[in-house]
Amino acid sequence: MTQTATADPRLGARRPALSPSRASDFKQCPLLYRFRAVDRLPELPTKAQLRGTLVHSVLERLFALPQPDRLPHRAKSLLEPVWTELSAQNPDWAGLFGDEEPADVAEWLGGAEKLLDSYFALEDPRRFDPEACELHVEIELTSGVRLRGYVDRLDVAPTGELRVVDYKTGAAPREIGEAKAMFQMKFYAVVLWRLRGIVPRQLKLMYLTDGQSLAYTPDEPELRRFERTLEAIWEAILRAGKTGDFRPNKSRLCDWCAHQSRCPSFGGTPPDYPGWPEPDPGEETPLDRAD
Template identity: 75%
Template sequence: MSDQAKVVTVPAPSAAAESPASPAAARPVRRPALSPSRAGDFKQCPLLYRFRAVDRLPEAPTKAQVRGTMVHAVLEELFGLPAGERVPERAKELIEPAWRRLLAERTELIDLFDGPDDPALAEWLDSATTLLDGYFGLEDPRRLEPEACELLVETELSSGVLLRGYIDRVDVAPTGEIRVVDYKTGAAPREIGEAKALFQMKFYALVLWRLRNVVPRQLRLMYLADRQALAYTPDEAELERFERTLEAIWQAILRAGRTGDFRPNPSRLCDYCDHKALCPAFGGTPPPYPGWPEPDPGVETALDRAD
C-alpha cells in the first residue's frame, strides 16, 4: 500500500444493545464484550482475566506503560495538525502537554516520580523523545492522511459475540485498500510477543472486515524503540478461523463466569503479574467471587494497550 492515503468519512460502528441498568447505576450498563486485551488475558491465564475483568483489581502502572500511553497520545495529536507541521520538532513539543493531561486525568501517576524536579522525570521524558525519533525513522507523517486515529470499533458476530477495541490508526488508499497500523513503544518481540501482537491485529482486521466487508490489505506493527516495522497480510479464510477462535474463547469465558472457575495458568509471565500474591498457584487466595460483572467486562483502557 502506498504511504499516501485519502480522508474518508468514518462509518459509525454498529450500536450494541444495552442491558437494562439498575436504578442506582450512574451510567448505562453495556453488554459484556470481548476486547483484544481481555481475550489475550484469558488465553494467557483465566485467573488473570478474572482479576482484571471481574474483580477489577487495581494495578500499579509502570513508567513504560505510561510512556507508551503518552507517545500514542502525541502521535494522535500529531495527525490532527496540518500535514506540513508533522515534523519531529513539533512532535517533541507535544510531549510535556500530553504528560500534563495524563496527570490531570490520573493524579496517582504523580507517584511515579519524586516531584517535577526529579531527574528521573526529565530522563523519562527524554526517552519519549527517543521513541518519537524512532517513529519518524519509520515513516513521514506529512505524506499520510489517515482515515482515523484511536478509532473505537465494535461489531457483533453472527454467534452473538460482541467485539470491541481501539485501533491506533486506519489508513485507506485511493484504491480503497485498508491498512491497520499499531504503534509499539517496546522493542520488536520474540516469538511469544510477536504472536500476541498478531493476535491483536487479527482481532482488528476481523472487526473491520465484518463492519465494512473489506479484508484489510495490510496489518502493520511499528516498533518505535528499535525502528522495526512488521507487515502482515491476512485473508478471508484466516479471519474466518480466527473468528471461530474468538467465539471459543468467549464461550469458555462465559462458562467460567457462570461458575467462578477461572483457573490459573502458571508461566514465566507470572513474575510480572501484580496479583501473584492472590494466586492459588503460589499459595495465595483470590477474593470471593463477585459474580459476572456489570457493567461491561470488555472495557479496555489506554494503559491496557500500552506495551
C-alpha cells in the same frame, strides 16, 4: 481524531463484550482475566507503560496537525503538555514519580523522545492522512459475541484498501510480544472485515523501542478461522463466569504479573468470587492500548 465505528442509540447500556486485551488475558491465564475483568483489581502501571501511553497520545495529536507541521520537533513539543493533561486526568499516574528530581522526570520524557525518533525513522507522517486514530470499533457477530476495541490508526488507500497500524513500545520478550500483538491485530481485522466487508490489506506493527516494523497480510479464510477462535474464547469465558472457575496458567509472563500475591501458583489466595460483572467486562484502558 478519535472516531467510533458504531453508535447505535438502541443499544443502551454497553453489553458484555470481548476486547483484544481481555481475550489475550484469558488465553494467557484465565485467572488473570478474572482479576482484571471481573474483580477489576487495581494495577499500578509502570513508568514504561505510562511512557507508551504518552507516545500514543502524542502521535494521535500529531496527525491532527496539518501535514507540513508533522515534524519531529513538533511531536516532541507535544510531550510535556500532553503529559500534563494525562496526569491531571489520572492523578495516580503522576504519583509514580513521587519526590523524584526534575532531572529524573526529564530523563523519562527523554525516553519518550527516543521513541518518537524511532517513529520518524520508520515513516514520514507528512506524506499521508490516516482515516482515523484511536478508532473505536465494535460489532456483534451472528453468533452473538460482541467484539470491541481501539485501533491505533487506520489508513485507507485511494483504492479502498485498508491498513491497520499499531504502535508497540513495550519490552516483553519479542517472540511472546509478537504473538500477542498479532492476535490483537487479527482481532481488529475481523471486526473491520465484518463492519466494512473488506479484508484489511495489511496489518502493520511498528516497534518504536528498536525502530523495526512487521507487516502481515491476512486472507478471508484465516479471518473466518480466527473469528471461530474468538467465539470459542468467549464461550469459555462465559462458562468460567457462571462458576467462578478461572484457573491460573503459569508461564514466563508471570514475571510481569501484578497479582502473584493472590495467585495459587505462587502460594496466594484469590479474593472471593464476586460474580459475573455487569454491564461490561470487556473494556480496555489506555494502558492496554499502549502495551
